[in-house]
Amino acid sequence: MAKLSFLSMGMILFLCCCSAAAAARTAPAGQGYSKYKDPGQPVNARIRDLMQRMTLQEKIGQMTQLDRASVTPEILRDYSIGSVLSGGGSVPFPKAKARDWIDMVNSYQNGSLSSRLGIPIIYGIDAVHGHNNVYQATIFPHNVGLGATRDPDLVKRIGAATALEVRATGINYVFAPCIAVCRDPRWGRCYESYSEDPSVVQSMTSIISGLQGEIPAGGRKGAPYLGGNDKVLACAKHYVGDGGTARGINENNTVADWHEMLSIHMPGYYKAIIEGVSTIMVSYSSWNGVKMHANRFLVTDFLKNTLKFRGFVISDWEGIDKITTPADANYTYSVQMGIGAGIDMVMVPYNHTVFIDTLTRLVKADVIPMSRIDDAIERILRVKFMTGLFEKPLGDQTFLSQLGSQEHRDLAREAVRKSLVLLKNGHKADPPVLPLAKNASKILVAGTHANNLGYQCGGWTITWQGGSGNNLTSGTTILGAISKAVDLDTEVVFSENPDPDFVRSHNFSYAIVVVGELPYAETAGDSTNLTLAEPGGDIIQKVCGAVKCVVVVVSGRPVTIEPRVDQMDALVAAWLPGSQGEGVADVLFGDYGFTGKLPRTWFKTVDQLPMNVGDPHYDPLFPFGFGLTTEPTGGQ
Ligand code: GLC
Numbered sequence: 001m002a003k004l005s006f007l008s009m010g011m012i013l014f015l016c017c018c019s020a021a022a023a024a025r026t027a028p029a030g031q032g033y034s035k036y037k038d039p040g041q042p043v044n045a046r047i048r049d050l051m052q053r054m055t056l057q058e059k060i061g062q063m064t065q066l067d068r069a070s071v072t073p074e075i076l077r078d079y080s081i082g083s084v085l086s087g088g089g090s091v092p093f094p095k096a097k098a099r100d101w102i103d104m105v106n107s108y109q110n111g112s113l114s115s116r117l118g119i120p121i122i123y124g125i126d127a128v129h130g131h132n133n134v135y136q137a138t139i140f141p142h143n144v145g146l147g148a149t150r151d152p153d154l155v156k157r158i159g160a161a162t163a164l165e166v167r168a169t170g171i172n173y174v175f176a177p178c179i180a181v182c183r184d185p186r187w188g189r190c191y192e193s194y195s196e197d198p199s200v201v202q203s204m205t206s207i208i209s210g211l212q213g214e215i216p217a218g219g220r221k222g223a224p225y226l227g228g229n230d231k232v233l234a235c236a237k238h239y240v241g242d243g244g245t246a247r248g249i250n251e252n253n254t255v256a257d258w259h260e261m262l263s264i265h266m267p268g269y270y271k272a273i274i275e276g277v278s279t280i281m282v283s284y285s286s287w288n289g290v291k292m293h294a295n296r297f298l299v300t301d302f303l304k305n306t307l308k309f310r311g312f313v314i315s316d317w318e319g320i321d322k323i324t325t326p327a328d329a330n331y332t333y334s335v336q337m338g339i340g341a342g343i344d345m346v347m348v349p350y351n352h353t354v355f356i357d358t359l360t361r362l363v364k365a366d367v368i369p370m371s372r373i374d375d376a377i378e379r380i381l382r383v384k385f386m387t388g389l390f391e392k393p394l395g396d397q398t399f400l401s402q403l404g405s406q407e408h409r410d411l412a413r414e415a416v417r418k419s420l421v422l423l424k425n426g427h428k429a430d431p432p433v434l435p436l437a438k439n440a441s442k443i444l445v446a447g448t449h450a451n452n453l454g455y456q457c458g459g460w461t462i463t464w465q466g467g468s469g470n471n472l473t474s475g476t477t478i479l480g481a482i483s484k485a486v487d488l489d490t491e492v493v494f495s496e497n498p499d500p501d502f503v504r505s506h507n508f509s510y511a512i513v514v515v516g517e518l519p520y521a522e523t524a525g526d527s528t529n530l531t532l533a534e535p536g537g538d539i540i541q542k543v544c545g546a547v548k549c550v551v552v553v554v555s556g557r558p559v560t561i562e563p564r565v566d567q568m569d570a571l572v573a574a575w576l577p578g579s580q581g582e583g584v585a586d587v588l589f590g591d592y593g594f595t596g597k598l599p600r601t602w603f604k605t606v607d608q609l610p611m612n613v614g615d616p617h618y619d620p621l622f623p624f625g626f627g628l629t630t631e632p633t634g635g636q
Contacts (some may be wrong), residue, residue, distance in 0.1 A: 037118075039391050046390075047381045051374065053117060054080075059377045060359050062119065063339075065314065067349035068104070073111025079352060080115045082345060082380055083173070084108050085124040086133055087317060088464025088521065095135040098403045101169035102395045109393050119381075120389040122233060124173040128192065129578060130158075130412070131165040131403070132461050136474045138165060138408040138579060139457045143178060143204070144556060145419030145575035147194035147599030148627070152206035154415055159210020161411055163232045164402040170395020172387060173233040175281060177207045179268030180243035182557075184610040185600060187248030188525025191458060191556030191576055195599035196612045197624065198267040205268055208234045208275040215276045224311035225276030226387050230399065233387065236272035238283035238316060240298060241265040248610070250523040251284035251322070261287065269307065278311040278383050282343060284319055293319045293338050300342035312344040312379035320346055320355075335359050339368055344376035404474060409580050416574075416583020421596040422628040424571040433510070433550060433570040435590025435633055440509035442491040443482075446498055446543050447514035448536055449554040451479040456554050458576035459521035466519030475579025478514050478552065485585035497539050503546035511547045512588065513540055516554030516574075530559045530606055540564045552584065558602040562621050573598070590633035597627040 036050035061080035067087050092104045105123050112121045131137035181201050182193035194204040211234040213227015245252035283292040303309045320338040321327040335358045348355045362368040425432040449455045453475050459466040483492045515536030550570040586592045602622035613624035
């Protein structure tokens with residue numbers, strides 16, 4: 001009997017398990033099993049199951065992205081908001097640590113998970129040269145410097161390192177890379193562009209595989225991809241032609257025929273889609289007078305239907321509002337045109353109720369068809385299911401040690417070395433000046449940018465516009481790197497703006513003069529004269545008139561330097577090197593050779609602009625691709 005009873009108990013237990021599983025699979029919604037929550041189901045089945053459960057308000061909520069400063073977990077819960085972002089400088093509090101970021105992101109995520117359907121948010125941030133909003137993150141060279149390296153593998157490794165630092169803070173989505181093709185250096189965002197040459201920009205989309213992970217062999221090219229919880233969703237931006245506006249005026253009009261658009265501004269997007277980029281951000285700019293945020297032909301007909309982009313399209317910050325001039329002149333019209341053009345998610349980013357109510361009205365009035373909303377939701381959910389967030393929605397401390405790690409700083413130092421471009425090395429008949437001797441008895445370091453970490457990082461660093469000084473974040477200034485590189489008994493004298501008598505009286509072996517541009521971002525960086533920040537020009541004249549000098553220019557783009565070149569013994573373009581100034585010393589003192597090549601034409605005067613490689617009247621100071629080389633000497 002006992003034996004029988006044992007078997008029957010086992011059978012009962014087995015039958016209970018089967019029936020419970022069967023019940024879960026067939027239980028009506030809301031009572032246990034939900035197909036969309038089952039990771040064993042195909043993504044398309046999960047998308048279909050979830051979409052049929054969603055109300056119109058929940059769908060429109062998923063199309064809404066809000067800045068962290070404008071939301072609470074309750075808003076995320078009640079409106080089923082799709083995404084939260086940190087705009088430039090939007091941090092939990094100044095100098096917040098990784099744990100603080102994780103706690104903040106998780107508090108928002110828990111709000112979303114407590115919504116009716118529990119759809120997790122994705123949290124976006126501009127990690128455009130490392131995790132640059134975050135205190136003590138590794139700050140890599142800005143894109144213009146990476147373009148000078150001509151090294152797609154390096155850039156891919158930078159993407160992987162950046163993904164780890166972003167994940168260290170519990171974030172899973174970055175608004176990078178910017179694949180603009182800057183055609184006029186007067187544009188305030190030219191340093192966010194890898195090059196004026198579309199083929200260089202195209203090669204640098206390798207960063208997407210670093211950020212998101214490599215699509216595995218046999219994987220579907222062109223479909224959005226995310227390769228694990230050490231990777232982040234990427235965003236190719238700003239679609240399309242952002243770098244081609246008239247006179248480089250930010251957010252202005254790009255006048256170009258279809259061939260120019262396809263051959264200059266579009267190639268980066270072909271490659272980004274092949275790399276599996278998950279999202280694409282629309283540009284504020286216009287093409288031949290039509291706002292990109294309202295351009296159905298380019299966003300839907302071409303990007304979605306011709307290029308078969310299957311991720312989601314996101315607006316820029318208040319990009320919908322700026323469809324009209326002035327912005328917000330007719331918000332209903334703006335929402336109708338933006339969503340109608342094919343934008344799937346809107347970076348509102350403040351007033352969610354106005355956006356949600358406006359779009360709801362347009363759908364209910366059948367001005368915006370439900371099919372457009374469903375296209376947006378299918379794309380957003382496809383990306384979200386792919387991230388694994390439904391299974392593992394909360395950030396944890398797995399990658400905490402990655403933020404600002406020495407390994408990443410060494411990688412940034414390598415990138416700095418490879419990004420520097422040697423433009424002059426001694427006067428014509430004279431012997432080369434570089435590499436410099438480490439065992440000189442006394443050297444002078446001068447200039448506004450020698451001892452300023454904020455200046456060498458540039459815009460989009462800790463704050464939107466970047467900042468000044470050595471307390472902004474962690475890193476090594478160029479002065480600090482020089483002091484570490486030279487021999488112990490070499491005296492290093494620093495004077496930011498010395499007078500010639502001082503220079504002459506000290507019998508310096510040589511001087512290193514570090515000057516450049518002050519930090520800026522977006523429209524604040526638009527310039528008509530592209531001059532060095534004062535008193536950079538005077539410092540060059542005074543110091544180089546008194547002693548042998550190497551001038552290092554820290555700038556986001558070529559600047560007006562031609563009148564001073566004859567005064568210099570050597571000239572180096574350092575771009576915006578970021579936190580690891582050691583990379584500058586590495587090549588100045590010969591531990592490594594100079595290898596960088598100009599990613600942009602260096603003009604003589606601004607009235608030549610725009611002037612790009614291949615133009616008929618091409619008369620640069622230094623041409624695109626120019627860069628002198630030196631052999632490593634081991635820094636003797
Ligand atoms: C900005 C920029 C865009 C950035 C976004 C979020 O205005 O145009 O590049 O990703 O807003 O910060």
